[in-house]
Amino acid sequence: MTALLAIISIAASIFWIVVPEPLGLVEAADPSGQVDTLFRFLAVVGSFIMVYVAGYIIYFTIAFRRPKNAPANHIGVQIHDAPILEFWWTVVPTVLVAGLAIASVQILSTINNTEGDVLTMEAIGYQFGFSFRYPKIANPIPDEMHVPVNTPITVHVTSRDVIHGFWVPEVRLKADMVPGLINTIRFTPTRIGTYRIICTEYCGALHGKMAAKLVIDSQQDFAKWYNAQGGNGTTGGTGGNAGGVAVALQGGNVQAGQALFGQKCSACHSVGPFTQKIVGPGLGHIFDDTTHPKLVSGDDPTPQNVAKILKNGYQGDIGVMPSSQANAINNTDIANLVAYLVSLSKH
């Protein structure tokens, strides 16, 4: 019996190891191969467990059936435990679980690896669609996300209204798009093609229809597309529609900035960490939080870039930041506010 079950489970394991697409999906981006490997490992271990458990249960049930003519007082073997057996069926699962945990942690650390990002972009969910923002492209692009092949991509996802999900099955990655929160997924596309982006959190009546296209282009095709959308062909760097006159920040007054922050900013921004949102994010650690995402303009959080947003305002999917004119502040005020924010970030 044990041998028969061994043959079945080994056959199942060989199937899971050699099958080209264990999830029935192509691998279109970098972490998908690792996820598939982990899945194969789980499927092999799971096959052994299922085959042995189900096999022995069925075998015991048939082999130890009460004989037809058994007397009414026919009973089974009166044993209560078998310490050696119990020791092993505790230790073996523990070892398997430890192995699984280690493998998962390793894969997770590569998924969360931030090194070598080339394209950083945003995906915004709304009822019922997706739009995508690229550096240096002024307007968000609906329904179609283009990425260049063999290029590490970072996607910050968020939502304009309720929680949505961002899932590309062929990439094997998923993040919830939560209003007021920015989640991040990173991948490197490896296979040119068009894939589906699917919403995986219930978001309203038409949730089932909420989808978009992920187009993995060759690098040349991506550059062509990017230029056609109004980008200038190089990714990253400074830009967005917050570009404009630089503001002289020297000599900003912290106290004056604090007073002004109370009047002009605190209705929408807290001085807590980024995640402590009111309408906009908390600004207390805008310059010293190493995990701080890019500014709303797509720029790195530096004093000069913050000053640019204060000066010119910003209008996008995540929200609206009124300009200096709308807020009735001048360049000196901006310098004072930035000085105040810099002082906060030193605590």
Added chain:
Amino acid sequence: MAVASTTTTVAPHAVLDHIHPEPTSFIRKYIFSIDHKVIGVQYMITGMIFFVFAGLLAELIRVQLMHNDGRFVSPETYNQIYSMHGSAMVWMVIIPLVTGGFGNFVMPLQIGARDVAFPWLNLAAFWMFPVAGLLLFASFAVGAPDAGWTEYPPVSLQGPAGTSLWCIAIFLIGISSTLTGINFIVTIVKMRAPGMTFTRMPLFVWAQLATAGLSMIATTALAAALLALFLERTFGIPFYDPRHGGSPILWQHMFWFYSHPAVYIMILPAFGIISEVLPTFARKPIFGYKMIAFSSISIALLGFMVWAHHMFTSGLVPWLQLPFMIMTMIVAIPTGIKIFSWMATLWGGSIELSPAMLFAIGFLITFTFGGVTGVFLSAVPVDLHAHGTYFVVAHFHYVLYGGSVFGIFSGIYYWWPKMTGRLMSETLGKWHFWVTFVAFNCTFLPMHWLGLEGMPRRVGIYADTHDAVFWNQVASISSFFLAAATLLLFANMIYSFTKGKKAGPNPWGARTLEWMIPSPPPYYNFKKIPAVLAAPYDFGNPLPYIGLERVPGAEGPAVTRTPAPAPAT
């Protein structure tokens, strides 16, 4: 203290012989009864009625999904249907059946008590249940909740008016569940018959003890979350809406801090049922009694430390994913110990394949499968792919239908003669099992690859990629057989009432205390409270009870030892 210590001696105690008179009016006897057995049966009937409605909703879901273009009902209606199916199955069917139903009827009998510790509290807890159930289903009149049984805000803040009714109904059933938890803990700790030490309790009682602890502690978190959702919907107090400073993630933490333990509230009593049925029909002591009891408690404790594994995609910081992933994987170890112990209980048995036993054996196979896919989902990289897909739907139906509902079916076949005094038809019961088992697997197995290949949950319209329509049709047609199989159970109940043979006190030759008294048990359960000398599963030994009133037929066949069969290879 010297006086109290006398109750711990093994001799039956004269004080325990006082019996309260039975109420005479119909209302006090059958409607507002404080008898745990009547309340247990009331839970069973009410739960089974809601089971029928929730099952019909499931069939509507399956009809819609036979085609991918949403031609059967509108998206709005579809969303209400599956949300109500989930809510009703969790809160109005499985939890009330396994705790209020089986727990109330069986547990006090098994510990040799005349009732639970707080019978009036029990009455109050029961009547909250039909009220909550009716409120929940009444929400269809004003637009039922549509955001799934999890009702994540902010979308649930936009939901129809019935979402607020949902909050009230679930709040109410939550209070009922908490009260039952308190009641059961006190009953089990304080009211066991003399000599029934913790290590002599039937395993069903251990399971109810672990479950009661979970209900008592976890449900309060749900109550707070529901209250906040209700206040936000009604008065606009911003707990969850980020536009006004709330946090949608807060709901997820509060909800899953309850709802993960709730999974164990639904499955631990089923474990308890299996642990009674297997030894009885294998005529063997349960293998590894202490390890099974210990693993129930450790699963209950671990259950509080894994809630955020439902939130791996929600934006947990990576370092927080790790402890939740590892704790979740650890749950597999005590669960595995249980499965292996049940397998070992079958080995060398004298196995009688009654319907209760068939469902228990079916449970072992389907629940193990659900457990294995649960480990898949615990690994964060796999969960990032499978979260929110039909893979998850398949997984939890293997656990909740292949686990809890199979356990409930097994328990119904096992304790039906005790509840009604009549036997069911074995033939009909076996048909019920085989059709259910095959149809169940054909319904939910394809959902695994549907999900992995790209079908998300909670959609009435879906893309026909990877033969999605074909596999959904397989699932739908199988689900119609699954529903039809359940009709066999109801037919069997009717058969039993009309033509069923008298069961006698102990039709299965079982050894726990509930089988030592007539069927159905008298109002007072035990004329004399027995004293307990040993654990109940030693079929080779004389019954471990003294001081029981002798009921003809209760002791089962006289025992003789059979030689051990050759070990399996």
